[in-house]
Amino acid sequence: MNNPTIPIAKDNDGKPIWKFLLAELKPRGKWFTPFNIISIPIILLGIVLIVIRFWKGIGSITNLSQEIPWGLWIGFDVVTGVAFAGGAYVLTFMVYILNMKKYHSIVRVTVLNGFLAYVFYAGALLLDLGRPWNVINPIIGNSFGTSSVLFLVAWHFMLYMIAELIEFSPAIAEWLGAKRARKILSGMTIAAVIFGITLSTLHQSGLGALYLMAKDKIHPLWYSEFIPILFLVSSVFAGLSMVIFEGSISHKVFFNQISEKNHKAQKGILQGLSKICAGAMFAYFFLQLLVFIHNKNWDLLFTPMGYWFLTEMIGFVLIPMMLFIYSYRTSNTMLVRIAAILTMLGIIINRLNVTVIGFRWDAAIHYVPSWMEIVVTLTVIFTEIWIFRWIINRMPVLRESPEWANDEK
8 A cells, every 4th residue: 555645835836835935035136235235234233232132131231220221122113113013004994994995005015014013123122121031921911910001012012913914914825825825814804904903003002101100200291191192193194104105115126016007006195195194193283282281381392301392393293294285285296205204203203202312301310322222223123124125025015916816806
């Protein structure tokens, strides 16, 4: 009797899946590019610093202390990064719930960008914990309790990453040629989108809620009981500005993967996103104005921190909002991109004002991140971009899906 053979998984070209994956791991394109030349040395140095951090402790490479336990890695990598990843939940809501098919061509790349952001910023949390093995505590409620905001944020993070992976998984199935899996995963998309939108709106505001307990530590111009709402509203235009910024770069770098139809549609997409950004920024500016009047902080305006607050609100909220409105009315895509960059800078400034600059602003010794903290942050960002580029060059993210996938629709 012949021994039964074990079936070997194969991709859609008939090649064994392990050979296919090995072939896909090979680098593509030019190595000596400006980005590679800049990023590779920083990533290598960052890896060394990360090893030192886990070997000798968090104090060996950071300026954090018992008084200032949260610094750049939380303020920028997590709190700011999650705001920029908000484009995924906003765009999936627009496409799958509101049925705005105009934006369907950029859903996959936006979800991919959001998923990678959450994965890497969750990794940044491990770097920031003095005892990384205690990362399980917020998830199980140990030492915090299930009513803790940190417990909710931890679960939202974890579940939202799973939801985004499901949303993106049809592209992975198309890459592997897994027709049956692709059909099943596509059927799960709507449920994952609804679940993901719910989780995202909760943890965007939840990150702001973490700072409600720091009333005596955050400068009065940035602290209020409405921080959760302000964080949620600002995540809308922060995420869409990142979509505009990332999409503009992708259309330049990966132009050969984008169909002529989608190239032509880009202008209309940018115009539509600029209109939504302007509306969300108006709501945010109006809320900030109400909060300021409610807190009666007029006397604080004529101080150095007051001038910095006005710079943030006028220079990086009001002005880009007007640019978005003007660019929409005049169909000027260059102004849309400029407004998006200013908005992103404004979000960075705002989140750092809450978490670093305005945090313990009156302390005798103020926290300033070490150069090693900055290098590790750049390492996280550059590594994410490398993986993003690897996926874009191999999976149907920007390019059209294979014919067999389109036939299933």
